[in-house]
Structure formats: structure tokens, C-alpha cells
Amino acid sequence: MxxxxxxxxxxxxxxxxxxxxxxxxxxxxxxxxxxxxxxxxxxxxxxxxxxxxxxxxxxxxxxxxxxxxxxxxxxxxxxxxxxxxxAWVEQSVLHGLADLRAAGWRIAIVTNGGTVQQKLKLEYTRIAGVIDYACVSETVGVRKPDRRIFELAAAGAGATLGDGWMVGDHPAHDIAGGIAAGLRTIQIGNRHVPDAPTADHQFDDVVKAFPVILAG
The missing domain is CATH 1.10.150 (DNA polymerase; domain 1)
Incomplete structure (x- = not known):
């Protein structure tokens, strides 16, 4: 199978x-x-x-x-x-996302925000062309850290949450939400939120996360 x-x-x-x-x-x-x-x-x-x-x-x-x-x-x-x-995106980020997809991973954007603005950001930066699905909170009616937004993202991308990852900068939204969804987590940056859980990894740049995911 x-x-x-x-x-x-x-x-x-x-x-x-x-x-x-x-x-x-x-x-x-x-x-x-x-x-x-x-x-x-x-x-x-x-x-x-x-x-x-x-x-x-x-x-x-x-x-x-x-x-x-x-x-x-x-x-x-x-x-x-x-x-x-x-908005802009570094070319190394686009390459990293493309490498993940080439290795068989499905990629979903999971973002709290408005439909119009977030969709336009994805289009203008060309991120839309290297992902499988964009799950915007206003569009789907659920916000991080609610586990349901990750379930919707998995369904939209044609993937499973099992053995997956959540990568984000906000401990209480991205990391806590990812953990609640059963995902391994990577925090980008050093934003601190009291009582928020600790990610499995933390990097100052998202580019450093790509090799860790590919190795896993």
C-alpha cells in the first residue's frame, strides 16, 4: 500500500x-x-x-x-x-520549499490572518507556486493554535499529520498548536511567550529548518 x-x-x-x-x-x-x-x-x-x-x-x-x-x-x-x-521572500526559502516537495513532503501554509491579504502575499512572493495548500484562518474559520486548522491543512494538502512538522515564530500559536496536532515543531526566531511550550528545534532563520526536516 x-x-x-x-x-x-x-x-x-x-x-x-x-x-x-x-x-x-x-x-x-x-x-x-x-x-x-x-x-x-x-x-x-x-x-x-x-x-x-x-x-x-x-x-x-x-x-x-x-x-x-x-x-x-x-x-x-x-x-x-x-x-x-x-512583502518579499528570499530565493533560498523558495528553493528549500521546492526541495521538500521534491523529497515527497506536502507543504501547507497555516496562517492566522485575513484572506485577501494573506493570499496576495503568497502570490506576490511566489510562495503560492511551491506549496500544496494555503490554510488561512479567516477563510476556514479556525485559528491557530486550534488543532482543527492543522487537520484542515493536512486534508487540503492531501497528507497526514502523522510524523509531520510545524514551523513558525510564535510559541503560543505555532508551537503549541503544532504540538496539539501531534506534529514535531521548529521555532523560528526568539519570540518568548510565558507558559508556552518549547519547540523541538529553534533557529534564527527558516532556511536552517529545511535540512532538519529532510533528515527526518
Whole structure:
């Protein structure tokens, strides 16, 4: 009997791509567009909370702070299509994902975020072309660390969770969620969350994770 392919789940923001770097680039462009100066850039970065502040809340604050005429809904909708244009991916990451697929692994992106923005990021960075499935929380109605989002990712990628991996930067979302789904885990970066579980491996760059997965 042919074995069901194994799965590698990757977080997107600050794992495969530098989300914070892309946000700063967007903030500089947007601040210039609206005449906010460098202080506006720093305000946006400071209030972004690494992307974890709800966008409606962020732009509600920005609207008050800078006296913007557009509504919060208009600002958020524009941001959802503007911000992805500033995302990029290193070629070594695309090569690493392609190597995993060539070795028989199925690859799923498992990301908490909005459908429009996350899908555009995957398209603009060309990550969409080297994965099997993208599981976006807004699209499927489940967020990490809920085990169900990983089950949906496995089904969408045509794989099984057994003997698979979860790779991400957030201990309470990616690592805890991966462990709950029975996956081995790799943390990217050194984000610390109190009482969150420890990953099986930790690296400063996702490229270092690829050989570990291939060896497993």
C-alpha cells in the first residue's frame, strides 16, 4: 500500500517572509503618501504590535492621530491590498520549499490572518507556486493554535499529520498548536511567550529548518 504523504506546515509572517520588514516599508510609503513624515512611520510601527493589533483598531487610532478623512473600513480595505506589495521572500526559502516537495513532503501554509491579504502575499512572493495548500484562518474559520486548522491543512494538502512538522515564530500559536496536532515543531526566531511550550528545534532563520526536516 502506498504511504500517505507526510506534511510540513509553515507559518507565513515572520517565518517564511519578513512581515515586520514589509510593514515598515509599507508604513514609510503610506506615511509619505499622507504627508506624515518619519514620525508617522515610527508611530505606525510602534502601534502595529507586530501585526497582532486588529487592523480596525490600528486604523481607528491612526485616523484620530493624523486626522484622516477616509473611514476605518476604507483604510483597512486599502491596507489589505497595499501591504502585500511590500512583502518579499528570499530565493533560498523558495528553493528549500521546492526541495521538500521534491523529497515527497506536502507543504501547507497555516496562517492566522485575513484572506485577501494573506493570499496576495503568497502570490506576490511566489510562495503560492511551491506549496500544496494555503490554510488561512479567516477563510476556514479556525485559528491557530486550534488543532482543527492543522487537520484542515493536512486534508487540503492531501497528507497526514502523522510524523509531520510545524514551523513558525510564535510559541503560543505555532508551537503549541503544532504540538496539539501531534506534529514535531521548529521555532523560528526568539519570540518568548510565558507558559508556552518549547519547540523541538529553534533557529534564527527558516532556511536552517529545511535540512532538519529532510533528515527526518
Amino acid at each position: 502506498e504511504r500517505t504523504p507526510r506534511l510540513v506546515c509553515f507559518d507565513l509572517d515572520n517565518t517564511l517572509i519578513d512581515r515586520d520588514g514589509a510593514f515598515r516599508k509599507w508604513a514609510r510609503w503610506w506615511a509619505e503618501l499622507n504627508g506624515l513624515g518619519e514620525s508617522g512611520v515610527e508611530w505606525l510601527v510602534a502601534h502595529d504590535n507586530g501585526g497582532f493589533r486588529p487592523r480596525a483598531e490600528l486604523f481607528g487610532l491612526a485616523r484620530q492621530r493624523f486626522g484622516l478623512a477616509a473611514s476605518v473600513d476604507e483604510l483597512v480595505a486599502a491596507y489589505d491590498v497595499e501591504h502585500p506589495r511590500f
